[in-house]
Amino acid sequence: METNQGGCCMDYTKNYEYGVPVPELIERYKQLYTGAVYDVLDHMGYPHQALATALKPVRQDMMLAGPAFTIKGIPDIKGDEELRTRRIHLFNEMRALGVPLVDTRDCSMDTQAAHYGEMNAVLGKASGVVGAVIDGGCRDTGFLLRDDFPVFCTYQNPVEAYMRWSYYDWQIPIGLRGALTSIVPVHPGDFMFGDLDGVIVVPKAIAVEVLERTEELVATENRARAEFATGADPVQIYKKYGKL
């Protein structure tokens, strides 16, 4: 089966340069919430960055932030040996990037198998992965919960992927199902941000600007919320902050 070899010889490090170090970007995003990030993107003319409503964390309080390492998988009823053998290399490519990553999988709408599990999480973690967004299924959920490893997926089941679905390629543009559009494109280095409400894809080029604008928005919301909580006249507070 022809693939572009997962870009085995390409240098992807530039996809992970933002002007702010990735660990700082992650820590600052984690202080935010998806609703506020959504509002900022919406006002900037990017209303279609929210992923499908079905994509949820395996535990409600899980939060996920980090740049996408993209993976494309396809239905594979024959268990193509070449694909099976080749996939292990992607973990070394993750490691070589030297930044925290979110394993982000387009499963080609397969709904049969679990496309992610505890072994993937352990190996991913050892290769720099800080969480996963799977537009499909995951299994071994008990392990993931015990390890407090943030995985967002659309369902859980115990069904092995082999002979049903296979990794096909990685570090290529992929498409995950959207809340408002059929597909939200995701490129290597786009910033993935998720909480209980769902997952948002922040295009790489605006990841820092969105962060800064959302920090301002959250500060304003905090002030408005504190004043609303006092029971003072909401009309006056709304006039002052323009937030509700």
Ligand SMILES: O=C([O-])CC(=O)C(=O)O
């Ligand atoms: O092997 C798989 O396809 C998924 C899995 O169970 C794991 O990562 O542990």
Ligand SMILES: [Mg+2]
């Ligand atoms: Mg497993």
